[in-house]
Amino acid sequence: MLGDFDFDVIQRSWVYLFTTGMAFTIKLTLLAMVGGIFFGTILAILRLSRIRVVSVAAATYVNLIRSIPLVLVIFWFYFLVPYVGAWLIGAQQPIKVGAFMSSLITFTLFEAAYYCEIMRAGIQSVPRGQVAAAEALGMTSTQAMMNVVLPQAFRNMVPVLLTQTIILFQDVSLVYVLSIPDFVGAATKVAQRDGRIVEMYLFVAVVYFLMSYGLSLLVKRQARRMSVAA
Amino acid sequence: MIELKNVGKWYGEFKVLSDCSSRIEKGEVVVICGPSGSGKSTLIKTINGLEPFQEGQIVVDGISVGDRATNLPKLRSRIGMVFQNFELFPHMSVERNICIAQEKVLKRRPDEARERGLKYLERVGLIAHKDKFPGQLSGGQQQRVAIARALSMDPVAMLFDEPTSALDPEMINEVLDVMVDLAQEGMTMVVVTHEMGFAQKVADRVIFMDKGCIIEDCTKAEFFTTQRSERAQSFLSKIIR
Numbered sequence: 001m002l003g004d005f006d007f008d009v010i011q012r013s014w015v016y017l018f019t020t021g022m023a024f025t026i027k028l029t030l031l032a033m034v035g036g037i038f039f040g041t042i043l044a045i046l047r048l049s050r051i052r053v054v055s056v057a058a059a060t061y062v063n064l065i066r067s068i069p070l071v072l073v074i075f076w077f078y079f080l081v082p083y084v085g086a087w088l089i090g091a092q093q094p095i096k097v098g099a100f101m102s103s104l105i106t107f108t109l110f111e112a113a114y115y116c117e118i119m120r121a122g123i124q125s126v127p128r129g130q131v132a133a134a135e136a137l138g139m140t141s142t143q144a145m146m147n148v149v150l151p152q153a154f155r156n157m158v159p160v161l162l163t164q165t166i167i168l169f170q171d172v173s174l175v176y177v178l179s180i181p182d183f184v185g186a187a188t189k190v191a192q193r194d195g196r197i198v199e200m201y202l203f204v205a206v207v208y209f210l211m212s213y214g215l216s217l218l219v220k221r222q223a224r225r226m227s228v229a230a
Numbered sequence: 231m232i233e234l235k236n237v238g239k240w241y242g243e244f245k246v247l248s249d250c251s252s253r254i255e256k257g258e259v260v261v262i263c264g265p266s267g268s269g270k271s272t273l274i275k276t277i278n279g280l281e282p283f284q285e286g287q288i289v290v291d292g293i294s295v296g297d298r299a300t301n302l303p304k305l306r307s308r309i310g311m312v313f314q315n316f317e318l319f320p321h322m323s324v325e326r327n328i329c330i331a332q333e334k335v336l337k338r339r340p341d342e343a344r345e346r347g348l349k350y351l352e353r354v355g356l357i358a359h360k361d362k363f364p365g366q367l368s369g370g371q372q373q374r375v376a377i378a379r380a381l382s383m384d385p386v387a388m389l390f391d392e393p394t395s396a397l398d399p400e401m402i403n404e405v406l407d408v409m410v411d412l413a414q415e416g417m418t419m420v421v422v423t424h425e426m427g428f429a430q431k432v433a434d435r436v437i438f439m440d441k442g443c444i445i446e447d448c449t450k451a452e453f454f455t456t457q458r459s460e461r462a463q464s465f466l467s468k469i470i471r
């Protein structure tokens with residue numbers, strides 16, 4: 001059976017797969033990670049707020065997003081964002097957002113919910129006494145958060161944040177539903193053109209495995225080194 | 231300098247402080263002692279507003295701590311506090327620990343903050359460790375850094391919350407020595423401690439607390455010779471060997 005396989009298709013297409021497909025996947029992963037951690041941290045601070053309305057609103061958002069399949073959210077945002085954007089700026093026509101911006105916004109908002117829970121755990125891992133010490137020195141609660149709590153929370157959570165980013169890296173493949181040529185999308189195009197679907201998806205799986213597993217080994221090593229340092 | 235008037239505090243149904251009154255004058259060194267759970271740490275933390283209180287009034291340097299209109303961060307920046315567990319910031323070098331609040335709170339220029347910080351670090355004998363991180367220092371060294379950090383803010387008074395309770399015995403004296411120096415220079419100090427040797431050496435007054443109440447508030451001489459309360463006597467007999 002393997003004799004029927006034609007792996008030449010990979011040799012013919014790998015430059016396109018990586019320079020177009022993987023480049024897009026990595027770009028979207030990194031941008032969504034930065035945006036997701038940024039908004040996730042804000043969400044985490046809101047969730048821990050003593051003002052009930054604020055914490056309940058943030059918790060509702062997080063729980064809602066975490067209970068919906070990502071594919072659905074991708075669809076929704078793709079079709080909704082142009083209308084919401086038009087409504088926000090008061091335009092008559094739905095604004096043009098483009099598949100990349102649309103998926104970036106989707107992933108940022110979606111991942112923010114997951115990064116939020118990680119940062120919340122991170123913030124709670126910083127001892128109360130640290131805040132007391134910062135406040136005793138005259139820092140406002142915002143200054144204490146920015147200078148004392150968040151840097152430690154972030155540092156404690158680096159391994160978990162990176163693990164979540166590896167999941168994000170895999171989840172980015174779901175943009176294929178918007179016919180965007182990410183790594184999987186690009187491979188699908190080639191596979192359908194050349195009629196080599198099985199070979200192509202095998203190759204894609206191997207690449208994802210090598211990259212994800214390699215990264216997770218790096219994270220593990222980093223985590224071990226940090227636990228020794230601390 | 232510091233005035234407490236009938237201070238009372240509740241944790242839900244439980245009253246941790248009741249009717250605590252005292253006055254601490256400028257330059258005075260006051261030691262607060264008492265059995266664990268007597269409210270001494272809570273009381274000292276009400277002085278800079280780290281612990282809110284429900285009854286009574288605390289006035290520090292003319293400013294009412296419990297008043298909603300009071301700018302607490304500003305007030306706290308003028309009162310140094312040293313904690314039982316040091317609470318240095320573990321992600322910053324010793325030098326950053328000492329400079330950060332000077333820069334962020336007092337808005338001092340970095341070079342100015344550094345100069346002043348290093349002066350105090352020199353004073354506690356740790357200038358050689360300025361680039362280390364707190365995790366690389368012993369407990370006694372960390373506590374001395376914490377004292378230097380508080381002093382570099384030019385406080386009008388210093389609060390010490392059991393500063394030697396988390397230290398190994400051989401490190402207690404290096405911290406107490408710094409505190410004795412400070413007391414002899416005329417710093418206003420409120421010290422929660424079980425170190426009666428320190429109290430005998432430099433305290434002007436001793437406050438003895440039990441069950442959230444101030445039982446004794448008298449001069450050092452009176453406290454160590456003629457304690458009036460049975461509870462203070464039994465407490466002292468247990469900790470002085």
